Amino acid sequence: MKKLKKGDTIGLVSPANSVDLEKLKSAVENLERFGFNVKLAKNADKSWYSFAGTDLERANDINEFFRDDEVDTIMCVRGGYGGIRLLNHLDYELIKKNPKPFIGYSDITSMHMAFSKKCNLKTYHGPMAASNFSGDYDEETLNHFLKVMEKNEDYHLENFSKELKFYNSLSSKGELIGGNLAVLVSSLGTEFDYDYTGKILFLEDIGESTYKIDRMLWQLKNFGVFEKISGVILGDFANCEKSADNDMSLKDVFDSHFEKFDKPVISNLESGHCTPMLTLEFGKILEIDGVRKTILVKSNV
Structure with a gap:
């Protein structure tokens, strides 16, 4: 293209x-x-x-x-x-x-x-x-x-100013897919759903209570999505706050799902409902290097 x-x-x-x-x-x-x-x-x-x-x-x-x-x-x-x-x-x-x-x-x-x-x-x-x-x-x-x-060249996907969080030192590569978590879950299991096998899944959202974020992540997990993918990248989750004092924070939700995940997980990517915003190429091959803490976008796809 x-x-x-x-x-x-x-x-x-x-x-x-x-x-x-x-x-x-x-x-x-x-x-x-x-x-x-x-x-x-x-x-x-x-x-x-x-x-x-x-x-x-x-x-x-x-x-x-x-x-x-x-x-x-x-x-x-x-x-x-x-x-x-x-x-x-x-x-x-x-x-x-x-x-x-x-x-x-x-x-x-x-x-x-x-x-x-x-x-x-x-x-x-x-x-x-x-x-x-x-x-x-x-x-x-x-x-x-x-x-x-x-441009059509390899480049490293880097934030504008915030620090990326790598949950582990694991590495993988795969085609990038994803988008808004709530919208993605609404098509889960339909004829319009992604093929998740071997993919790197990007997720972002806005204005969802943290318990709803947790529930949607459990829905992905229970549907077998996390078993199929090769990695996760979490983008901006704007205004995703606790709805009650004793709810999990957003960090707590992510940690509970991904601290012991057996595939690369990166959070805090500046893409989604945020300014400034990174443009992501769905369908491109990403190489995640968990040791060097880098994300390489390959040009040959």
């Missing part, structure tokens, strides 16, 4: 909630200032209940942009909720025959999963137009996004 370059056309779609029109306008102006052409999907600025158009309208926008030869890359405008409602309306044969970069995070996890399973499409857990590039956007988020999208 080709990389993004200046002068390419980015197609903006709204697969989930409707968008603030001023934020959308600002994001388009900024993307054009970055050197890209921008094409808005037919329903990108519409509203139907809390969604950006009906389920079929939103799905058709995605199908149409995969069909459209003028569109080089597809970026989601924002997340929220609604992606899971589209999955039965997407044309997976069309998408498989017309692969192109697809970018988003949070609720967009539903589509990352479906595109991986149905189309073997490599997608990007990356910034979204209105969510990240409207107004006074974050320069570090933009620079890392451009580095990942424009």
Whole structure:
């Protein structure tokens, strides 16, 4: 799949909630200032209940942009909720025959999963137009996004400022998959679920009580996911607090699951609902070196 370059056309779609029109306008102006052409999907600025158009309208926008030869890359405008409602309306044969970069995070996890399973499409857990590039956007988020999208070379995945926590000194490699924990669990065991065998699983979330994070991790464990994967990377878990004084903290939850885990586990990666935000390449091979405490992203996939 080709990389993004200046002068390419980015197609903006709204697969989930409707968008603030001023934020959308600002994001388009900024993307054009970055050197890209921008094409808005037919329903990108519409509203139907809390969604950006009906389920079929939103799905058709995605199908149409995969069909459209003028569109080089597809970026989601924002997340929220609604992606899971589209999955039965997407044309997976069309998408498989017309692969192109697809970018988003949070609720967009539903589509990352479906595109991986149905189309073997490599997608990007990356910034979204209105969510990240409207107004006074974050320069570090933009620079890392451009580095990942424009270059094809090995690189080490490193945080901007926070220290990564390696739970052990084990090493492994595997294809990176994952996304938002709550959204991922909602498709667990369905026809749109990931193939977890040998994969490195990235997880992030926002606004979930710590007992809910624990319950979802147990759901993954009880479904056999942790037996199949080759490693875990935990991203940003914004505003995931205790709901009662005697609940486990987020650290307690993670420690209870991963302190004695027999595969590499890394936490505190700056990707998810955070600023700045790292762009991740789902489908790329990652090499985790638990001795050197490094994560290498390989370019040959």
